[in-house]
Amino acid sequence: MSGSSAMSLLLPLPLPLLVFPLSLAVSLSMLVIKVFVILIKIFSNFGYFVCLFCSQLRSYSHLFLLGKYITFILDPFQYQSVMKSHKLSFRIFTNKLLRKVFCIEKLATNDDLNDDLHGCYHLLRGTSLDILTENMMQNLKQVFELQLLKTTNWDTANLLTFCSSVIFEVTFTTIYGKSLAGNRKKFITELRDDFLKFDDKFPYLISDIPIELLGNVKSIRKKLITCLTSEHLAKTQEWSEVVQRRQDILEKYYTLEDFEIGAHHLGFLWASVTNTIPTTFWAVYYLLQHPEAMAVLRDEIDHLLQSTGQKKGSGFPIHLTREQLDSLVYLESTVLEVLRLCSFSSIIRFVQEDLTLHSETQDYCLRKGDLVAIFPPAIHHDPEIFEAPEEFRFDRFVEDGKKKTAFFKNGKKLKYYLLPFGFGASKCPGRFLAIVEVKQLLVVLLTYFDLEIIDDNPMEANYSRLLFGIQHPASDVLFKYKVKS
Numbered sequence: 001m002s003g004s005s006a007m008s009l010l011l012p013l014p015l016p017l018l019v020f021p022l023s024l025a026v027s028l029s030m031l032v033i034k035v036f037v038i039l040i041k042i043f044s045n046f047g048y049f050v051c052l053f054c055s056q057l058r059s060y061s062h063l064f065l066l067g068k069y070i071t072f073i074l075d076p077f078q079y080q081s082v083m084k085s086h087k088l089s090f091r092i093f094t095n096k097l098l099r100k101v102f103c104i105e106k107l108a109t110n111d112d113l114n115d116d117l118h119g120c121y122h123l124l125r126g127t128s129l130d131i132l133t134e135n136m137m138q139n140l141k142q143v144f145e146l147q148l149l150k151t152t153n154w155d156t157a158n159l160l161t162f163c164s165s166v167i168f169e170v171t172f173t174t175i176y177g178k179s180l181a182g183n184r185k186k187f188i189t190e191l192r193d194d195f196l197k198f199d200d201k202f203p204y205l206i207s208d209i210p211i212e213l214l215g216n217v218k219s220i221r222k223k224l225i226t227c228l229t230s231e232h233l234a235k236t237q238e239w240s241e242v243v244q245r246r247q248d249i250l251e252k253y254y255t256l257e258d259f260e261i262g263a264h265h266l267g268f269l270w271a272s273v274t275n276t277i278p279t280t281f282w283a284v285y286y287l288l289q290h291p292e293a294m295a296v297l298r299d300e301i302d303h304l305l306q307s308t309g310q311k312k313g314s315g316f317p318i319h320l321t322r323e324q325l326d327s328l329v330y331l332e333s334t335v336l337e338v339l340r341l342c343s344f345s346s347i348i349r350f351v352q353e354d355l356t357l358h359s360e361t362q363d364y365c366l367r368k369g370d371l372v373a374i375f376p377p378a379i380h381h382d383p384e385i386f387e388a389p390e391e392f393r394f395d396r397f398v399e400d401g402k403k404k405t406a407f408f409k410n411g412k413k414l415k416y417y418l419l420p421f422g423f424g425a426s427k428c429p430g431r432f433l434a435i436v437e438v439k440q441l442l443v444v445l446l447t448y449f450d451l452e453i454i455d456d457n458p459m460e461a462n463y464s465r466l467l468f469g470i471q472h473p474a475s476d477v478l479f480k481y482k483v484k485s
């Protein structure tokens with residue numbers, strides 16, 4: 001399609017009432033997502049993605065999607081004022097999802113349980129985060145120990161499979177501890193394989209397609225939940241503080257043997273790996289595609305190691321604290337750039353009472369029962385905010401040797417320019433750990449290994465998780481790695 005035909009397709013659309021009446025039958029949910037993706041692709045190819053979502057003329061836009069009217073807040077300067085309305089709830093939407101995907105029922109009816117569980121998220125920050133960071137580095141070291149012994153040969157692997165394997169093992173052992181079972185590797189491998197099969201069906205699990213039509217995912221979910229019940233979790237040691245606290249809370253609201261305790265743990269485990277895996281994939285992928293960026297990062301890491309008196313040497317002696325990791329501005333910028341490019345999460349709220357949204361040009365009335373959303377890719381891909389938004393620029397978030405935080409729209413400085421972790425009350429509590437984990441893996445790979453891509457065709461995202469997180473690649477990519485001599 002030519003640029004001009006794309007334009008004629010777009011311009012006649014009444015943007016604020018762009019409606020897709022497609023959610024008539026259950027299986028259409030996926031079709032809706034695909035149509036939406038195709039539109040996004042068309043728009044982004046021709047620069048109109050931003051036109052739809054960030055129209056300077058409109059503050060809001062409406063879609064009819066998945067059987068619900070969703071009003072998108074287009075103006076980033078209105079995010080805060082709209083989202084703080086007490087007439088909007090994130091719990092009603094989230095509770096539905098938790099029931100459907102993880103079989104968690106009680107959160108919908110028990111506010112105290114919800115408050116208590118949210119109350120322990122501080123154990124993912126501060127000194128608790130320092131402990132998690134330390135343990136994570138040790139676990140990463142164990143995962144790579146065998147590879148580091150092979151000093152000469154190139155190993156070939158599929159990058160997504162490689163990242164899934166490393167991130168699942170490191171995250172699980174850091175958060176849930178180590179299995180006491182005789183064969184730890186077998187335990188973690190089985191758990192990971194089941195988890196990945198379950199996660200693969202996530203886009204279908206959130207649709208209205210009956211789970212019985214989704215192959216064996218129902219029995220895999222049951223197996224995973226069983227594995228995370230109190231009885232089975234007792235067979236792992238060195239739980240993190242956050243898991244210990246969550247288990248104590250769950251035991252207060254359920255009987256010790258209740259199956260739903262396992263469902264809560266599955267939900268938490270899922271949240272802790274599902275987005276980190278594709279984030280590390282894209283980070284390594286973009287660095288492999290951009291050797292100049294890799295060289296700058298290697299240099300930055302080497303400089304820090306030298307200034308802290310550390311030698312790379314054999315046996316994995318390097319040790320970086322969270323502060324030291326945070327001081328690596330190009331590394332941080334690379335991770336942020338990956339999140340900017342690949343995060344397609346949305347922030348969704350349920351309208352609990354009729355509500356009027358005000359804008360400079362018009363008032364918008366929202367009905368009780370509809371949804372309101374922020375779609376961060378609208379700002380992440382806005383060329384007015386980020387020059388050449390489809391390009392990977394590893395140093396986009398660095399200015400004068402420091403982290404760049406000043407981004408503008410309509411000449412005004414934006415408070416919110418990067419939202420891969422959600423917003424407000426439902427903002428991801430694991431965001432600091434996630435960033436530490438991606439950085440640690442990059443530091444290890446760049447410090448100890450030579451890395452080369454084998455398939456170097458441009459890779460696209462598959463968008464099956466549109467609205468729900470970091471997109472996976474359309475296919476896996478072969479790469480090779482070898483311990484540095």
Ligand code: HEM
Binds near residue numbers: 346347
């Ligand atoms: C790159 C990695 C990650 C990304 C992009 C990410 C993103 C998100 C997003 C977008 C949400 C939903 C926010 C909303 O609904 O507004 C969320 C929720 C959540 N995330 Fe993350 N996350 C990541 C890693 C992690 C990690 C490592 C953990 C735990 C250790 C974690 C724990 C959670 C939890 C528990 C919630 C639910 C919060 C609630 O109960 O309201 N996440 N995350």
